[in-house]
Amino acid sequence: GESVGLHLPTLSVQEGDNSIINCAYSNSASDYFIWYKQESGKGPQFIIDIRSNMDKRQGQRVTVLLNKTVKHLSLQIAATQPGDSAVYFCAEIPNRDDKIIFGKGTRLHILP
Amino acid sequence: GAGVSQSPRYKVAKRGQDVALRCDPISGHVSLFWYQQALGQGPEFLTYFQNEAQLDKSGLPSDRFFAERPEGSVSTLKIQRTQQEDSAVYLCASSDQTGDGEAFFGQGTRLTVV
Numbered sequence: 001g002e003s004v005g006l007h008l009p010t011l012s013v014q015e016g017d018n019s020i021i022n023c024a025y026s027n028s029a030s031d032y033f034i035w036y037k038q039e040s041g042k043g044p045q046f047i048i049d050i051r052s053n054m055d056k057r058q059g060q061r062v063t064v065l066l067n068k069t070v071k072h073l074s075l076q077i078a079a080t081q082p083g084d085s086a087v088y089f090c091a092e093i094p095n096r097d098d099k100i101i102f103g104k105g106t107r108l109h110i111l112p
Numbered sequence: 113g114a115g116v117s118q119s120p121r122y123k124v125a126k127r128g129q130d131v132a133l134r135c136d137p138i139s140g141h142v143s144l145f146w147y148q149q150a151l152g153q154g155p156e157f158l159t160y161f162q163n164e165a166q167l168d169k170s171g172l173p174s175d176r177f178f179a180e181r182p183e184g185s186v187s188t189l190k191i192q193r194t195q196q197e198d199s200a201v202y203l204c205a206s207s208d209q210t211g212d213g214e215a216f217f218g219q220g221t222r223l224t225v226v
Contacts, residue, residue, distance in 0.1 A: 034214075041219070042219055042220075043116070043203050043205070043217030043218050043219050043220050044155065044203070044205075044217045045217070046214050046215070046216070049214070089154050089155075098143065098160055098162075098167070098168070099145065099157045099160055099168060099171075100145065100155075100157070100205075100215060101157065102147075102154035102155045102156070103154055104153060104154045105153075105154050
């Protein structure tokens with residue numbers, strides 16, 4: 001079935017390095033994509049979003065890239081800090097549908 | 113408060129017991145969502161309200177699950193005759209517009225059925 005998923009369950013990154021978290025989606029009709037960060041014991045927190053008519057969007061220390069040709073989404077975190085340790089979910093809102101569909105998540109582990 | 117508030121924060125229920133989980137969305141937010149998150153998994157959609165109307169309940173796993181939002185603000189998710197597989201974190205989110213508005217999540221209610 002159509003779904004949003006992630007390539008790696010765990011990513012370990014040295015503090016100060018850049019992190020890249022990848023996501024593959026299969027619903028070509030999806031119009032809107034979101035990255036969420038979830039820390040232990042908390043609900044998902046919005047990081048950045050991107051619409052299907054864009055291929056790149058930048059925020060503070062984060063960049064989201066969308067490649068519609070291969071249905072691939074990525075989140076880049078610059079100068080990774082200990083506070084970035086969390087599980088990151090990509091999510092999509094399919095066209096004409098209001099619910100957010102989450103992938104399984106990638107745990108980002110920061111090495112000292 | 114400024115954010116989405118859920119109560120109780122933790123709930124332990126004996127198998128067969130009924131439970132009610134409460135969500136206070138951000139004031140004025142039209143859309144309200146319920147999600148179920150099993151340990152180590154991503155949130156799974158349960159149901160969605162636009163004001164008091166329940167527009168989508170396709171994610172409710174069985175007829176033991178029931179959600180309401182009678183006045184278009186506070187919502188309650190009720191689970192009847194709880195079973196061990198219902199153990200999960202139940203997340204509520206609200207947004208101020210349908211479709212592509214940013215959704216704000218509460219901290220969730222961790223339900224443990226023993």
